Amino acid sequence: MTTPASKPLDPSPRVLLGPGPSNVPPRVLSALGMPPVGHLDPEFVALMDEMQGMLRRVFRTENPMTLAVSGTGSAGMEAVVANLVEPGDRMLVCVNGVFGGRMVDVAGRCGAEVSRIDRPWGEVFDPSEVEAAIKAHRPKLVGIVHAETSTGALQPVDEIARIAHENGALLAIDAVTSLAGVPVEVDGWDVDAVYSGTQKCLSCPPGLAPVSFGPRAMEAIKARKTKVQSWYLDMTLIGRYWGSDRLYHHTAPINMNYALREALAIVLEEGLDARFARHLLNAQALAAGLKAMGIDYVPAEGHRLPQLNCVTIPEGVDDLAVRKRLLSEWNVEIGGGLGDLKGKAWRIGLMGYGSRRESVTLVLSALETCLRDAGAPVEPGAALASSAEVYAGSPAASTA
Numbered sequence: 001m002t003t004p005a006s007k008p009l010d011p012s013p014r015v016l017l018g019p020g021p022s023n024v025p026p027r028v029l030s031a032l033g034m035p036p037v038g039h040l041d042p043e044f045v046a047l048m049d050e051m052q053g054m055l056r057r058v059f060r061t062e063n064p065m066t067l068a069v070s071g072t073g074s075a076g077m078e079a080v081v082a083n084l085v086e087p088g089d090r091m092l093v094c095v096n097g098v099f100g101g102r103m104v105d106v107a108g109r110c111g112a113e114v115s116r117i118d119r120p121w122g123e124v125f126d127p128s129e130v131e132a133a134i135k136a137h138r139p140k141l142v143g144i145v146h147a148e149t150s151t152g153a154l155q156p157v158d159e160i161a162r163i164a165h166e167n168g169a170l171l172a173i174d175a176v177t178s179l180a181g182v183p184v185e186v187d188g189w190d191v192d193a194v195y196s197g198t199q200k201c202l203s204c205p206p207g208l209a210p211v212s213f214g215p216r217a218m219e220a221i222k223a224r225k226t227k228v229q230s231w232y233l234d235m236t237l238i239g240r241y242w243g244s245d246r247l248y249h250h251t252a253p254i255n256m257n258y259a260l261r262e263a264l265a266i267v268l269e270e271g272l273d274a275r276f277a278r279h280l281l282n283a284q285a286l287a288a289g290l291k292a293m294g295i296d297y298v299p300a301e302g303h304r305l306p307q308l309n310c311v312t313i314p315e316g317v318d319d320l321a322v323r324k325r326l327l328s329e330w331n332v333e334i335g336g337g338l339g340d341l342k343g344k345a346w347r348i349g350l351m352g353y354g355s356r357r358e359s360v361t362l363v364l365s366a367l368e369t370c371l372r373d374a375g376a377p378v379e380p381g382a383a384l385a386s387s388a389e390v391y392a393g394s395p396a397a398s399t400a
């Protein structure tokens with residue numbers, strides 16, 4: 001009996017316009033395929049140093065403890081929480097979507113006494129309500145999501161950082177979706193700990209979690225009475241490998257680090273401010289086109305993420321049928337609603353490499369066809385015409 005030869009792997013060329021992963025530029029894909037070197041090879045060690053410098057620029061921080069944890073964005077969340085809380089420590093988590101809820105779960109598993117405040121999905125927290133909760137619960141650590149990918153809401157955090165520090169608490173933020181799409185000012189806002197992921201606006205495959213810990217957070221780690229319960233995510237051990245002793249901890253995912261190095265180089269070549277402006281322009285063009293089809297946003301104006309557009313599904317339109325058609329006929333992936341927004345919202349991501357005029361044109365024209373076929377009162381061509389007006393009025397380039 002002979003075994004039939006398997007066909008080579010051939011994934012469809014999807015246009016990834018959902019909540020992540022986002023499309024990856026060819027330069028980053030090529031980096032993934034380069035020959036691995038050893039995790040203590042002088043070339044790899046030099047690459048780690050270079051990446052730390054690049055990550056500091058992208059996070060806008062001088063924190064020495066700035067590096068890429070092995071694992072996806074969730075590993076970053078777990079690394080931050082597990083290192084900053086010990087069993088019995090109090091943590092306050094602000095929950096206005098899926099990822100705040102996940103942080104509550106992680107904190108509980110780390111043995112924290114967790115308190116939470118909630119906001120309806122799509123809304124953001126006012127600093128005064130966070131202040132009242134800090135005064136009531138006296139947490140060691142406050143956790144909040146900067147860019148809530150489940151709702152498309154952008155949470156301002158600078159004022160909350162100030163309030164946390166006035167009350168003797170640390171502030172950790174989830175910047176998985178915000179980093180490299182909207183400003184993340186780790187030093188400017190005085191954030192104590194931050195984590196991100198590679199697969200959103202950095203346009204690198206999922207697999208690494210950039211993190212940064214500031215001086216107060218490092219003090220808290222030093223003052224721990226118990227070991228971090230996660231051996232793999234113990235920042236003191238990871239820091240010794242990335243730092244001067246180069247002490248082996250685990251084998252770094254070499255090729256993922258190549259990919260992230262290249263993705264960071266692309267971000268820095270474009271420039272952070274130019275990148276933020278590009279994300280904004282393409283989001284405005286998308287919004288104009290959606291508006292022309294009568295589609296509105298879940299978050300209020302002023303709190304919307306340009307890289308993750310969470311919009312309400314028009315009355316009478318079948319969520320799943322549309323998303324299936326987008327995938328099978330246009331190769332386009334958009335996200336459905338989660339939790340409270342299930343069946344009610346679409347999440348259109350314009351992240352990193354995907355934040356470009358072709359993406360906007362493609363998703364608007366595909367959605368227009370689907371909506372018209374579903375009998376929605378949509379004027380043919382209006383969406384693209386409205387988005388074209390936005391581009392015509394802008395001097396900025398729309399693609400990277």
Ligand SMILES: *Cc1c(COP(=O)(O)O)cnc(C)c1O
Pocket residue numbers: 020072073074075077099145147148149150174175176177197199206
């Ligand atoms: C995607 C995401 C995560 C989790 O990242 P994974 O790469 O899926 O582990 C955490 N927080 C936010 C805000 C995210 O968007």
